[in-house]
Amino acid sequence: MPRLSDVTRGRLLYGGDYNPEQWPEEVWHEDVRLMKEAGVNSVTLGVFSWSKLEPRPGERDFGWLDRLMDLMHDNGVGVVLATPTASPPPWMGHLHPDTLPRDADGRTEWWGGRQHFSHSSATYRRYAAALTEDLAARYAGHPALTLWHINNEYCTYDWGDEAADRFRAWLRHRYGSLDALNTAWGSAFWSQGYGDWAEVLPPRHAHYLKNPTQVLDFKRFTSDMLLECYTAERDIVRRHTPHLPVTTNFMPLWAGQDAWRWSEEEDVVSVDLYPDPRDPDGPQAGALVQDMTRSQARGPWMLMEQAAGPVNWRRVNHPKPRGLNRLWSLQAVARGADAVCYFQWRQSRQGAEKFHSGMVGHAGERGRTYQEIKELGADLARIAPHVAGGQVTADVAVLHDWHSWWAGDQEARPSREVDYPEVLGAWHRALWGAGLTTDFAHPGHDLTGYRLVVVPQLYLLTDRAVDNLLEYVRGGGTLVCGFLTGVADQDDRVRPGGMDARLRELFGIRTLHEWWPLEPGETAECGGGLRGTLWSEELEPDGTADETVPYRGGELDGLPAVLRKGRAWYVSTLPEPEALRALLGRAAAGAGVRPVLDGLPDGVEAVRRGELLFLLNHGREPVTAEVPGTHHDLLTETTVTDRVTLGRYGVAVLKP
Numbered sequence: 001m002p003r004l005s006d007v008t009r010g011r012l013l014y015g016g017d018y019n020p021e022q023w024p025e026e027v028w029h030e031d032v033r034l035m036k037e038a039g040v041n042s043v044t045l046g047v048f049s050w051s052k053l054e055p056r057p058g059e060r061d062f063g064w065l066d067r068l069m070d071l072m073h074d075n076g077v078g079v080v081l082a083t084p085t086a087s088p089p090p091w092m093g094h095l096h097p098d099t100l101p102r103d104a105d106g107r108t109e110w111w112g113g114r115q116h117f118s119h120s121s122a123t124y125r126r127y128a129a130a131l132t133e134d135l136a137a138r139y140a141g142h143p144a145l146t147l148w149h150i151n152n153e154y155c156t157y158d159w160g161d162e163a164a165d166r167f168r169a170w171l172r173h174r175y176g177s178l179d180a181l182n183t184a185w186g187s188a189f190w191s192q193g194y195g196d197w198a199e200v201l202p203p204r205h206a207h208y209l210k211n212p213t214q215v216l217d218f219k220r221f222t223s224d225m226l227l228e229c230y231t232a233e234r235d236i237v238r239r240h241t242p243h244l245p246v247t248t249n250f251m252p253l254w255a256g257q258d259a260w261r262w263s264e265e266e267d268v269v270s271v272d273l274y275p276d277p278r279d280p281d282g283p284q285a286g287a288l289v290q291d292m293t294r295s296q297a298r299g300p301w302m303l304m305e306q307a308a309g310p311v312n313w314r315r316v317n318h319p320k321p322r323g324l325n326r327l328w329s330l331q332a333v334a335r336g337a338d339a340v341c342y343f344q345w346r347q348s349r350q351g352a353e354k355f356h357s358g359m360v361g362h363a364g365e366r367g368r369t370y371q372e373i374k375e376l377g378a379d380l381a382r383i384a385p386h387v388a389g390g391q392v393t394a395d396v397a398v399l400h401d402w403h404s405w406w407a408g409d410q411e412a413r414p415s416r417e418v419d420y421p422e423v424l425g426a427w428h429r430a431l432w433g434a435g436l437t438t439d440f441a442h443p444g445h446d447l448t449g450y451r452l453v454v455v456p457q458l459y460l461l462t463d464r465a466v467d468n469l470l471e472y473v474r475g476g477g478t479l480v481c482g483f484l485t486g487v488a489d490q491d492d493r494v495r496p497g498g499m500d501a502r503l504r505e506l507f508g509i510r511t512l513h514e515w516w517p518l519e520p521g522e523t524a525e526c527g528g529g530l531r532g533t534l535w536s537e538e539l540e541p542d543g544t545a546d547e548t549v550p551y552r553g554g555e556l557d558g559l560p561a562v563l564r565k566g567r568a569w570y571v572s573t574l575p576e577p578e579a580l581r582a583l584l585g586r587a588a589a590g591a592g593v594r595p596v597l598d599g600l601p602d603g604v605e606a607v608r609r610g611e612l613l614f615l616l617n618h619g620r621e622p623v624t625a626e627v628p629g630t631h632h633d634l635l636t637e638t639t640v641t642d643r644v645t646l647g648r649y650g651v652a653v654l655k656p
C-alpha cells in the first residue's frame with residue numbers, strides 16, 4: 001500500500017492549494033519563483049476546477065493543466081492532484097436538476113456556491129466518475145504527480161427523493177426486514193409503525209420531534225453515501241496509479257463523517273485546521289485535532305489546509321500575529337504532521353474567499369505573511385531530515401465515536417447545554433494542560449497498549465464496546481469515564497437502569513436514580529474543593545468503591561460525585577478545568593503515566609516525536625524551560641544545556 005512516506009521521501013511537504021486558473025499565466029511564473037524562494041515543494045491543483053476541465057458536458061480541456069503540471073515538475077514542485085468533484089459546473093444543475101441536493105425542508109441547494117451535489121445522484125456520480133477516469137488516465141504517468149486528493153471536505157446532506165431511495169436500500173441492508181427496522185426505531189411510539197418500505201423517508205421537516213433512531217441512521221447513511229462517492233473515485237485513480245497514495249481532506253471533528261471508518265479507506269489521512277488566533281484555547285483545540293488525525297492515520301499525517309493569516313468565515317476574522325503561523329505549524333509537526341500546507345497559495349482577488357488569507361497575500365512578496373512563510377519554509381527544511389516519518393507515542397487514549405455523538409446530540413434530551421464537542425474538548429484540554437500526550441481511539445479499538453483510557457462521554461456504547469472496556473480494565477488498564485456514558489445501545493435504546501449494568505458494577509453504582517443537569521453558570525460543590533459544572537447525578541453506590549468524592553450541599557448532599565473502584569473511575573459531573581486536570585493527573589500518575597516534562601512554565605507545550613523534543617511557547621512573553629542534559633536545537637543550530645529560553649511564540653526542536 002502506498003504511503004505518505006512515498007511522497008515525502010525524508011522531507012516535510014510544504015505548500016498549499018494552488019488555484020492558478022484564477023490568474024493570468026504570467027502570474028504563474030511569479031508564483032513559481034516565490035514558491036522556490038519559500039521552499040514550497042508541493043501544491044494541490046484542481047480542487048474546484050470542474051468547469052475549467054469540462055466546460056460543457058463531456059468536453060475536456062486539459063491544456064491549461066498540462067502546462068501547469070509541466071511547470072511544477074520543471075521547478076521541482078510536486079503536485080497533489082485533486083478530482084474537482086466538490087463543485088459541479090452550472091451546466092450540470094441546469095441540465096440535471098436531479099444532481100442538486102434538497103434540505104430537510106425540501107429546499108433545493110442551487111449552484112452559485114460550491115458543494116451543491118447530491119451524494120445520492122446517479123447522474124452526479126456518473127459525471128464524476130467519467131471525469132476522474134480521464135484525469136487519472138491523462139496524468140497517471142506525469143512525473144509531477146505525487147498524491148491524489150479526492151473531492152474536498154465531503155460534508156453534504158441530502159433529504160431529496162433519490163437520497164430517500166438510497167436511504168431505504170441502505171436500511172434494507174442494515175435491518176433485512178421492516179420488522180427489524182420497526183424494532184430498532186421503536187416505531188410503536190407515536191404511531192410510527194411502517195408497513196411498507198415505500199413509507200420510509202429521511203427525517204424531513206416534521207411537526208414536532210423526529211424519531212431519534214431514524215435521525216441517527218440518517219447520519220450513518222449520509223456518512224456511508226459520501227464514503228461511496230469517495231471510494232468510487234479512489235478506485236478509479238488507483239487503477240491508473242496503484243503506486244500513488246490517495247487521500248481526502250477531513251474537516252476537524254466534523255459531525256458529518258465517521259472519520260474512523262473513512263480513514264481505513266485512505267492511504268494518507270489529511271485534515272484542514274483553522275483554530276481562531278484569538279481563542280485562548282486555540283493551541284489545545286489545534287492539538288486535539290492533530291492528535292485525532294494522527295490516531296486515524298496511525299502515524300504521520302498531512303495538514304492539508306491551514307490559514308497563513310485570517311480566514312473569512314468567522315464573525316470577526318483576526319490575522320495571525322507575527323510568529324503564530326510558525327508556532328502552530330511546528331506544533332502540527334510535533335504532533336506527527338509530515339506536511340504543512342495551506343489554503344491557499346495566492347490570495348484571490350475575486351470570489352467568496354477574496355478576504356481569506358493566502359501564503360502570498362494581497363500585499364504580495366513584501367507582505368509580512370509571505371516573509372514569514374519564507375522563514376517557515378527554511379525552518380521546515382532544517383528539521384525535516386530529523387523529523388520526517390517520526391512517530392509520536394502516547395500512553396493515554398481518549399475515546400471518541402461519531403455514532404455516539406450522533407445519538408447523543410439530538411433534540412429532547414435532559415439538557416441542551418451538554419455539547420459533545422465541548423465536553424470532549426474539556427477533557428482533552430485537561431490532559432493537554434497536564435502535559436500528557438494523548439492519542440484518540442474508537443471504543444472498539446484494541447486498547448491494551450494504553451496505560452490510561454479516558455471516556456469524556458460515550459452516550460451510546462454497543463455491547464461489544466462495553467466488553468472491550470471491561471476487558472481493558474480486567475487486563476490492568478486504568479479507565480476514567482465521564483457522565484452520560486453507556487446510556488444507550490446501538491439503536492439509541494436506553495439501557496435498563498439508565499446506564500449499562502456491567503458498567504455500573506465496574507464503578508460500584510447500584511442505582512442511577514436521576515440525572516440533575518445544571519443551568520449555565522450553576523455549579524455543584526463536591527468534597528476536596530472539587531466543583532462540578534453542567535451536570536450532576538443522583539447515584540446510589542453499592543458499597544464496593546474504594547474511594548468516593550461526595551456532592552456537598554443541595555439535593556445530592558453526601559451522594560458520590562466521583563467513584564473509584566480499583567482502576568475504574570466514574571465522574572458524574574464536569575469538574576471545573578483545574579479540578580479535572582488534577583483528577584486526570586492523579587489517575588495518570590496511578591497508572592504510571594508521566595508528563596512529557598515536569599515543571600514547565602505556563603503556556604509551554606512539550607511533545608516528543610521520535611527522539612526529538614519539541615518545546616512550544618504559546619505565550620507572548622519569553623520564558624525559560626528546564627530541560628535536563630545537553631541538547632542540540634535544530635532550529636537555531638546551537639547547543640543548549642539544562643535550560644532553554646523561548647521567545648514570544650518561540651519553538652525549540654531539541655535533539656539529544
Ligand code: GAL
Pocket residue numbers: 152153272274305311312343353356
Ligand atoms: C476549507 C476549504 C477550502 C477553503 C477554506 C477556507 O474548508 O477546503 O477550500 O474554503 O476552507 O478556510
